[in-house]
Amino acid sequence: MPSTRPLRADARRNRDALLAAAREAFLAGESDAHVDEIAKRAGVAVGTLYRHFETREALVEEVYRQEVDQLCAVPAQLLAQHAPDEALRHFLLRLVDHAAVGKGMAVALESIMATDSPVFEDARVQMAGALDELLDAGAAAGKLRADIGGRTVLRALGGMCGMRITEGWRDEAVRITEILLDGLRYGAVRTS
Amino acid sequence: MPSTRPLRADARRNRDALLAAAREAFLAGESDAHVDEIAKRAGVAVGTLYRHFETREALVEEVYRQEVDQLCAVPAQLLAQHAPDEALRHFLLRLVDHAAVGKGMAVALESIMATDSPVFEDARVQMAGALDELLDAGAAAGKLRADIGGRTVLRALGGMCGMRITEGWRDEAVRITEILLDGLRYGAVRTS
């Protein structure tokens, strides 16, 4: 029932401009960018912002959703190029960089991981699916324990995304990721 | 230079009442408790709240700081009763429960882990110290890898605290903790 008629041309343009403006503002570290500011960047009035997004939060959500979509396309490629556990490593590190892309975005990520809005639940499911893909491959190859789901790994990582970018943040996130991987491998050894 | 004269009796009483009221509100899940609400609970006017705390955030910070102080006294006891790696496990699980104590507090915790305010930096240092105590003991006993500091472990856990309480939250947090511990042990085996 996609009764949604295609948006009018200018509407579509403005909507896109708003998303772009918001993303831009977040990446620039203006996590607290005001709605008027975002609207101005997009060259529209606040009212227009609210025509397209129920609320400020909804806009942030949408920006993130796009980000997630992009990210979840990656695992398939990685599995084609690497052993399963290495593919997982690459994906996790990519996740870290993704979160590191800007302080503003990190703030947004944080709220995603923490919120229980259905929108973000979807995002989690999607991400968990992507991780499952990698974990299953690893389990099948006997490289990773088989009893941990993508959802759990995602949660374990959630925190890192929430961390504000500080001195040495990236290095630390990488180390944590390695530890997590070790933990997943250790289980495979015991279970083998 | 603790030039701070002891507070007047009523002042101290009100300050404590405010902290108690805030904690109570947070634990009750009213993460968004308004300042007026908190003030009312404490039986004072808003102005009084602001006499004692620079800002609403500052109040939240103080509540959390107390919580942390309490928590950081624990490791010493645990080490007296358990093997080092078990002591670490207990402490981490306790941390989980601590975060689970209420949705509201979880929200507060999240902002702590994420903020770079000096106040919370202190809290992190303190917590990291507590964890180091346990990690060092474990390393000395050859049970845990020696190259990971408390600070890193803390970061790894940060996310769990940020997670909102949802269906099965606790179980998942526990699993993540176990994986983390496995990762730390795995390193010890390789390094042994």
Added chain:
DNA sequence: ACACTAAACTGAACCGGACTCACTTTATGG
């Protein structure tokens, strides 16, 4: 081309919640 209409846009006004400050009350010590 042109008019017509529903969709989209605008921005001043509204609202709710954090925060201030001029004034009142009260603890304390001399």
Added chain:
DNA sequence: CCATAAAGTGAGTCCGGTTCAGTTTAGTGT
């Protein structure tokens, strides 16, 4: 028991998200 500095009060300010009555415009039928 007074003096006075510390503490408390709460109506009002400020600020940012949100609304909506009025205006503009893309798309369509003629």
